[in-house]
Amino acid sequence: MTIPVRPARTPAEDAIAATLQARLAVAAGQGGLEGRLGELSADALEAFRAHGLPNRRVEEWKYTDLRAAVRDFPPLAGTPGPAQEAEAAALALDVPHAARLLFVSGALARGASDFAGLPAGVSALPLDAATASNNPLLDRIGSLQPDRYDGALALNTGFLGEGLVVTVEAGIKAAKPVHLAHVFPAGEAVAGFTRTVVVVGEGAELTLVESFTGREGVAYQANHAMELVVGDGATVNLVRLQEEGAAALHLGTLMVELGRAAKLNVFSLVQGAALSRHSVYGRFQGTGTNLGVRGATLLKGRQHADTSMFIDHAVAGCESRELFKTVLSDESHGVFQGKIVVRRDAQKTDGRMMSQSLLLSDNAEMDNKPELEIFADDVQCGHGATVGTLDDKMLFYLRSRGLPLKEAERLLIQAFVGEAVEFVEDEALREVLIARMVAWLEKRAA
Amino acid sequence: MRQRHGVDARHKAGHDGFQNDAGLGPAALTFPPGPAVAHQRTPHMLEIKNLHARIGDNEILKGLDLTIPAGEVHAIMGPNGSGKSTLSYVLSGKPDYEVTEGTATFNGQDILALAPEERAAAGVFLAFQYPIEIPGVANMQFLRAAMNAQKKARGEEEISTPDFLKLVRAKAPDLGITQDMLRRGVNVGFSGGEKKRNEILQMALLEPKLCILDETDSGLDIDALKVVAQGVNALRAPDRAMLVITHYQRLLDHIVPDVVHVMHKGRIVRSGGAELALELEESGYAAYGQDAA
Ligand SMILES: Nc1ncnc2c1ncn2[C@@H]1O[C@H](COP(=O)(O)OP(=O)(O)OP(=O)(O)O)[C@@H](O)[C@H]1O
Numbered sequence: 001m002t003i004p005v006r007p008a009r010t011p012a013e014d015a016i017a018a019t020l021q022a023r024l025a026v027a028a029g030q031g032g033l034e035g036r037l038g039e040l041s042a043d044a045l046e047a048f049r050a051h052g053l054p055n056r057r058v059e060e061w062k063y064t065d066l067r068a069a070v071r072d073f074p075p076l077a078g079t080p081g082p083a084q085e086a087e088a089a090a091l092a093l094d095v096p097h098a099a100r101l102l103f104v105s106g107a108l109a110r111g112a113s114d115f116a117g118l119p120a121g122v123s124a125l126p127l128d129a130a131t132a133s134n135n136p137l138l139d140r141i142g143s144l145q146p147d148r149y150d151g152a153l154a155l156n157t158g159f160l161g162e163g164l165v166v167t168v169e170a171g172i173k174a175a176k177p178v179h180l181a182h183v184f185p186a187g188e189a190v191a192g193f194t195r196t197v198v199v200v201g202e203g204a205e206l207t208l209v210e211s212f213t214g215r216e217g218v219a220y221q222a223n224h225a226m227e228l229v230v231g232d233g234a235t236v237n238l239v240r241l242q243e244e245g246a247a248a249l250h251l252g253t254l255m256v257e258l259g260r261a262a263k264l265n266v267f268s269l270v271q272g273a274a275l276s277r278h279s280v281y282g283r284f285q286g287t288g289t290n291l292g293v294r295g296a297t298l299l300k301g302r303q304h305a306d307t308s309m310f311i312d313h314a315v316a317g318c319e320s321r322e323l324f325k326t327v328l329s330d331e332s333h334g335v336f337q338g339k340i341v342v343r344r345d346a347q348k349t350d351g352r353m354m355s356q357s358l359l360l361s362d363n364a365e366m367d368n369k370p371e372l373e374i375f376a377d378d379v380q381c382g383h384g385a386t387v388g389t390l391d392d393k394m395l396f397y398l399r400s401r402g403l404p405l406k407e408a409e410r411l412l413i414q415a416f417v418g419e420a421v422e423f424v425e426d427e428a429l430r431e432v433l434i435a436r437m438v439a440w441l442e443k444r445a446a
Numbered sequence: 447m448r449q450r451h452g453v454d455a456r457h458k459a460g461h462d463g464f465q466n467d468a469g470l471g472p473a474a475l476t477f478p479p480g481p482a483v484a485h486q487r488t489p490h491m492l493e494i495k496n497l498h499a500r501i502g503d504n505e506i507l508k509g510l511d512l513t514i515p516a517g518e519v520h521a522i523m524g525p526n527g528s529g530k531s532t533l534s535y536v537l538s539g540k541p542d543y544e545v546t547e548g549t550a551t552f553n554g555q556d557i558l559a560l561a562p563e564e565r566a567a568a569g570v571f572l573a574f575q576y577p578i579e580i581p582g583v584a585n586m587q588f589l590r591a592a593m594n595a596q597k598k599a600r601g602e603e604e605i606s607t608p609d610f611l612k613l614v615r616a617k618a619p620d621l622g623i624t625q626d627m628l629r630r631g632v633n634v635g636f637s638g639g640e641k642k643r644n645e646i647l648q649m650a651l652l653e654p655k656l657c658i659l660d661e662t663d664s665g666l667d668i669d670a671l672k673v674v675a676q677g678v679n680a681l682r683a684p685d686r687a688m689l690v691i692t693h694y695q696r697l698l699d700h701i702v703p704d705v706v707h708v709m710h711k712g713r714i715v716r717s718g719g720a721e722l723a724l725e726l727e728e729s730g731y732a733a734y735g736q737d738a739a
């Protein structure tokens with residue numbers, strides 16, 4: 001046994017630990033962070049003290065060295081004022097016909113959130129209200145946490161306080177999408193932490209949209225985690241748009257648990273932030289489930305975006321599909337890590353994982369690390385990763401018909417990411433995503 | 447992209463070098479003799495002089511001369527590998543080729559200096575010998591984007607959706623292009639013949655001034671050959687020229703050429719009337735084996 005030698009803490013790590021410590025002390029005095037949230041938070045502080053920010057010596061964070069990248073820790077965001085709420089509401093992604101609940105710099109903006117518009121059978125309870133009423137659903141928080149230390153998630157847990165518990169009653173087909181919009185408006189750089197717990201009852205259906213947007217040029221830090229429980233026979237479509245401001249840090253964690261014959265279809269579009277990481281932890285609890293996690297990442301400038309997935313097939317007869325498309329221009333850096341574990345009892349597992357990337361510049365970089373760990377003998381699993389450039393023959397064909405080079409490139413890039421976007425079943429949502437991609441492509445072509 | 451720029455730069459160097467070396471005077475000197483007035487009425491739409499082009503270290507066009515006046519249909523025949531497709535690519539601007547010597551003008555304009563899309567907007571169209579598949583770009587979307595890009599480049603009004611649909615509905619069925627094929631990715635899952643017909647549909651919609659057809663007949667069944675020939679003949683016009691590359695007389699039964707050229711080892715080695723194609727069908731290219739080396 002070797003005892004891990006912790007290098008000296010960075011100033012950012014010191015600031016984070018001090019802020020966590022102070023927050024817990026205040027909370028203990030005021031009775032704010034009691035019970036489950038307080039316990040989880042204290043545990044997270046302890047873990048953070050031991051491990052600090054993830055760095056390149058930690059296997060799962062090899063390509064995304066947070067310790068090196070995070071130089072300072074801005075103050076925690078305060079309660080947003082009406083002007084900030086109004087600005088955030090204007091900046092938030094517009095999803096037609098959805099009930100939108102708005103977070104401003106990590107704090108729930110009650111007045112600007114459409115609680116009344118939630119579809120029948122769907123409820124959303126702010127975390128503080130849940131704590132005050134000692135709601136039993138609070139026990140769900142942290143229940144899907146991975147065994148291994150995840151530094152981004154530890155921070156989120158350490159700063160637990162803002163967030164929602166969303167429930168969908170058994171058998172309910174939610175009549176419209178629920179949109180959780182996270183916005184960082186103009187102003188000083190701040191840090192914001194939110195946690196959402198979503199429990200979808202047996203046989204229920206829900207379409208959930210998460211969007212992350214913010215002002216360009218503000219070096220804010222957004223950290224969001226979602227714990228999603230898809231009940232037996234339930235169906236969830238989750239669409240995620242990460243379009244944070246260009247100077248922002250975005251750390252996102254999605255933890256899902258799928259019941260028997262449950263279906264979860266995730267699509268994640270990443271275009272924003274200076275540095276971002278999206279970690280997905282998927283766990284199968286019942287047989288016959290179907291998990292699809294797909295996404296597209298479009299990067300420019302010196303952006304860095306990491307998508308890392310850990311799919312755990314613990315029971316037999318489950319299907320998982322992962323398809324990630326990454327488009328890299330300028331000096332951007334993309335990372336895809338995907339690990340599928342098939343445990344001994346998980347016979348008849350069908351898992352396919354693919355990462356495809358398109359390099360638009362010689363200075364862009366993509367790191368792929370797909371992994372399979374299979375302990376069962378009767379399974380169908382595969383993974384692959386490709387890195388390519390735009391096809392010269394196709395470009396010439398399009399140009400020979402009059403399309404300018406940039407427009408020809410745009411069509412081919414759109415076709416490339418389109419292969420993943422087409423899995424978004426809701427047509428209106430697909431249109432919203434395509435519009436965001438087209439905006440990105442047009443900006444690039446300009 | 448870097449490569450493309452390199453090609454353009456080299457081309458310009460070669461072009462200048464050629465003019466200096468040859469010591470040619472004003473461009474007017476290169477016009478064929480004839481009364482100035484008549485010449486203006488039937489300008490030479492395409493004029494290629496001493497064209498040399500290479501791919502890598504391999505010189506493929508070795509001093510090619512070819513002149514096509516507006517309103518005429520010229521056919522090029524020649525053995526495999528003689529450089530017919532290369533010529534069509536060089537004229538439409540494929541980046542892989544480097545022009546080291548010679549000129550090519552289109553309505554008096556140096557087309558070799560233009561990007562492929564600029565040539566297209568100027569009216570150059572190549573029906574590819576092997577049209578490629580572009581998955582994920584719907585045929586319909588592509589056709590419309592191409593039309594509008596050309597219109598935009600020429601400073602014309604873009605076509606409206608209803609007008610575009612009307613136009614496609616008027617032209618696609620005759621060429622056997624179904625709604626399903628229009629919805630699919632460009633050429634994706636098309637048979638060889640369907641791809642060729644799709645090329646002609648594009649040509650019919652874009653109404654180019656110089657139509658280069660590279661073995662459009664190969665892979666077509668007998669009925670499709672007639673359909674395609676009708677499509678081509680419908681485009682014959684006094685202000686339009688066509689360059690039809692083919693191996694077979696049977697296409698020329700339907701698209702009767704004004705002039706037939708024989709290409710061999712990167713040059714035009716003989717030109718004649720429509721009857722030359724019949725003669726070639728009889729005797730093959732053996733006679734050209736020596737003199738063109
Ligand atoms: N990328 C390349 N690299 C090297 N040589 C090439 C390349 N492309 C074509 N060539 C050569 O150039 C020559 C001319 O080819 P081209 O396709 O123009 O012939 P073609 O007259 O169209 O023949 P075909 O009748 O078979 O269509 C051939 O010898 C061919 O091998």
Ligand SMILES: [Mg+2]
Pocket residue numbers: 530531532575660661
């Ligand atoms: Mg050829």
